[in-house]
Amino acid sequence: MAMILETRGIGYAYADGTRALSNVSLTIEEGRKIALVGPNGAGKSTLMLMFNGILRPSTGEVLFRNRRLDYDSRSLREVRRRVGMVFQNSDDQLFAPTIYQDVAFGPVNLGFPPEKVKRYVGYALQYVGLSGYERRPPHHLSGGEKKRAAIAGILAMEPEVMILDEPTSNLDPASSEEIMEMLDELNLGGKTLIISTHDVDLAYRWADEVVLMKDGGVLCRGSGEKVFGDLELIREARLKPPLMVDLYQELVNRGLAVQKKPPKSILELCDLMDERKRRDELQQENKGKIYICNADELGPEKAVELIRKVDADYTGAMGTRAKLLAEEANLRVDFTYGVIDKCILKALIGKSCLVFVSQGMLGQIQKRIKAYSQESGAQIHSIDLSARNNGRSLPVAHGFSRTKSLK
Amino acid sequence: MHDLLDDWAQSNALRERSSRLKLLLGLGAITICVSSATPNAPFFVAVSMSLIILILAKIPLRIYSHLLLLPLSFALLSSMVVALMHGSGDMLYAIEPFGLRIGIREDGAALALLLIARTFGGMCSLFFIALTTPMIEIFAVLKSLRIPEPMIELSMMIYRYIFVFLDQAAMIHNAQVMRLGNLSTRRSIDSFSMLASVLFLRSWEQGERLIVAMDARCYDGRLDLIEEREGAKAMEIVATGAYLALTLAISLISNKQGIS
Numbered sequence: 265m266a267m268i269l270e271t272r273g274i275g276y277a278y279a280d281g282t283r284a285l286s287n288v289s290l291t292i293e294e295g296r297k298i299a300l301v302g303p304n305g306a307g308k309s310t311l312m313l314m315f316n317g318i319l320r321p322s323t324g325e326v327l328f329r330n331r332r333l334d335y336d337s338r339s340l341r342e343v344r345r346r347v348g349m350v351f352q353n354s355d356d357q358l359f360a361p362t363i364y365q366d367v368a369f370g371p372v373n374l375g376f377p378p379e380k381v382k383r384y385v386g387y388a389l390q391y392v393g394l395s396g397y398e399r400r401p402p403h404h405l406s407g408g409e410k411k412r413a414a415i416a417g418i419l420a421m422e423p424e425v426m427i428l429d430e431p432t433s434n435l436d437p438a439s440s441e442e443i444m445e446m447l448d449e450l451n452l453g454g455k456t457l458i459i460s461t462h463d464v465d466l467a468y469r470w471a472d473e474v475v476l477m478k479d480g481g482v483l484c485r486g487s488g489e490k491v492f493g494d495l496e497l498i499r500e501a502r503l504k505p506p507l508m509v510d511l512y513q514e515l516v517n518r519g520l521a522v523q524k525k526p527p528k529s530i531l532e533l534c535d536l537m538d539e540r541k542r543r544d545e546l547q548q549e550n551k552g553k554i555y556i557c558n559a560d561e562l563g564p565e566k567a568v569e570l571i572r573k574v575d576a577d578y579t580g581a582m583g584t585r586a587k588l589l590a591e592e593a594n595l596r597v598d599f600t601y602g603v604i605d606k607c608i609l610k611a612l613i614g615k616s617c618l619v620f621v622s623q624g625m626l627g628q629i630q631k632r633i634k635a636y637s638q639e640s641g642a643q644i645h646s647i648d649l650s651a652r653n654n655g656r657s658l659p660v661a662h663g664f665s666r667t668k669s670l671k
Numbered sequence: 672m673h674d675l676l677d678d679w680a681q682s683n684a685l686r687e688r689s690s691r692l693k694l695l696l697g698l699g700a701i702t703i704c705v706s707s708a709t710p711n712a713p714f715f716v717a718v719s720m721s722l723i724i725l726i727l728a729k730i731p732l733r734i735y736s737h738l739l740l741l742p743l744s745f746a747l748l749s750s751m752v753v754a755l756m757h758g759s760g761d762m763l764y765a766i767e768p769f770g771l772r773i774g775i776r777e778d779g780a781a782l783a784l785l786l787i788a789r790t791f792g793g794m795c796s797l798f799f800i801a802l803t804t805p806m807i808e809i810f811a812v813l814k815s816l817r818i819p820e821p822m823i824e825l826s827m828m829i830y831r832y833i834f835v836f837l838d839q840a841a842m843i844h845n846a847q848v849m850r851l852g853n854l855s856t857r858r859s860i861d862s863f864s865m866l867a868s869v870l871f872l873r874s875w876e877q878g879e880r881l882i883v884a885m886d887a888r889c890y891d892g893r894l895d896l897i898e899e900r901e902g903a904k905a906m907e908i909v910a911t912g913a914y915l916a917l918t919l920a921i922s923l924i925s926n927k928q929g930i931s
Contacts, residue, residue, distance in 0.1 A: 313883075318887055341891075344886070349887045356877070356883075356884050357884050358831075359828060359832070359881055359884060359885070360827065360828075360894065361810070361830050362807050364895075365895050369885075369895065370889060372894070373888065373889045373890055373891040373892075374889055374891075375891070381895065401677075401805075401807065401831070401834075402831070403831075403838075404681060
């Protein structure tokens with residue numbers, strides 16, 4: 265994988281002499297999901313501000329695609345366009361009186377012609393599910409909507425890397441799940457994502473790579489299992505182990521689960537718990553089916569009709585567009601986040617599920633279910649109900665990258 | 672949540688009507704009010720504007736009367752003073768406490784009535800604009816009137832952050848009240864001064880964060896200005912014109928009668 269961002273021995277001290285960072289060397293590969301984790305004052309936010317040249321390190325250097333950041337205004341513009349940053353407090357970021365103006369801010373300042381600005385803003389707002397909010401002032405939005413608007417403002421500039429400072433702080437659980445799922449969607453579209461968080465469960469579950477920080481330095485980096493498996497390290501960083509890891513260890517100690525690598529999700533934990541049973545019995549048992557349909561192809565009426573026709577035990581909506589569809593059609597949806605896992609869990613106990621999926625995530629869900637069936641030996645069938653793509657697995661086409669061809 | 676004028680402006684029944692026309696109607700009525708020499712036209716404006724606000728824009732009576740109470744009580748008090756101070760003409764009413772003669776003369780009474788009428792009519796027209804036209808639409812009209820862009824951009828930014836600071840002020844105030852910061856008058860004054868100073872510091876910090884936020888998105892001195900919506904329907908233009916003409920006629924006719 266190509267290196268997209270790199271810091272080499274950077275250090276930084278604030279004007280009052282507090283050292284915020286010292287000798288941080290970090291490489292970030294393209295297309296990864298990275299979580300910076302650490303206690304308050306560990307230097308996470310300072311490090312993030314280095315990535316797009318808002319702060320300039322006092323020692324060391326920052327590289328974007330193997331080129332050193334020059335801090336003249338032209339190269340700063342370039343790097344800030346490619347490395348977008350979403351602030352922790354949405355009110356800091358949404359400064360224009362209407363959502364449209366705010367999202368248009370980046371494109372306008374990049375000097376895009378008005379017609380192109382309009383198109384980009386339209387795409388970004390549609391992507392985050394805020395079409396129709398153009399003329400609303402930010403103070404009339406809920407916390408989750410504000411966060412989405414802030415993300416749209418960055419998306420409209422088509423960045424390659426997105427940095428999000430505490431993306432789920434101050435959001436209700438459902439909103440934060442939706443935001444995290446949107447980030448997954450963006451990652452599938454090829455964006456590199458860096459978030460900072462205190463939430464160890466979130467970092468463990470979501471990130472490909474966890475960077476543990478303390479006192480302005482990097483304590484440890486690696487996969488979630490590696491970083492959070494080291495209890496000594498976790499204590500030193502004033503964090504706690506993720507619930508899943510804790511629970512898994514207790515279950516292993518009691519002989520209730522097989523010792524393997526720590527599970528990332530409830531699904532994986534359940535697998536470890538009925539591992540023995542699975543091999544002999546589960547293969548014959550009746551498995552539920554997972555019906556998948558492309559939400560972008562369906563209108564509200566068709567969706568309702570489909571639900572009646574399929575008559576599944578559970579319904580799910582995956583992706584922003586799918587959730588919008590469910591809202592429009594006034595559907596009662598059982599799963600709106602962690603949808604694939606939930607469906608597999610239900611399928612394992614013989615229930616069927618119908619999932620509405622945004623086009624961009626269609627390939628992912630099929631791949632995931634297939635991989636799971638192969639790995640576990642449980643035969644779970646996913647049935648694609650989409651009109652055009654019957655049975656054929658889709659390439660991971662992505663909603664937002666379509667704008668590229670429109671340039 | 673409907674606590675602010677702005678909230679009503681966003682959700683009233685006339686929201687989607689041409690903002691240009693609404694501004695014309697409101698400002699036209701105000702001009703006629705302040706230039707009218709007799710109270711007839713201003714009173715007509717006050718009554719008709721109130722009806723428009725209550726019936727066409729569907730603003731609840733409770734909210735509207737509440738809004739009017741403040742400027743109206745102010746107008747009543749000040750015109751009372753004017754009535755007492757001003758004057759020639761016949762004495763209409765007088766009292767003589769401690770040998771001092773205080774009274775209202777004909778002239779003073781007429782002036783006071785005119786003052787009340789003008790304030791009342793003007794306020795109703797102003798509330799018509801404030802309750803039916805969101806600030807954003809007004810910015811759009813300003814832009815089309817070729818007001819210098821930096822001025823509009825600055826006002827847009829100010830408008831946006833009023834709400835952020837309003838929230839913060841409310842939070843600080845709550846924090847003070849929770850710890851009994853307003854138990855006595857003295858304590859309330861102290862608390863208020865603290866609120867003001869903290870709010871100043873916070874707005875300063877907010878300003879710095881704003882610069883960072885704008886820089887992070889390649890700020891280059893440009894802010895997109897909102898476009899105007901499509902124009903008014905012919906019927907609406909005719910109705911507005913007719914209303915303003917009628918008001919002007921009332922004003923002129925009663926002016927003449929007043930002189931003759």
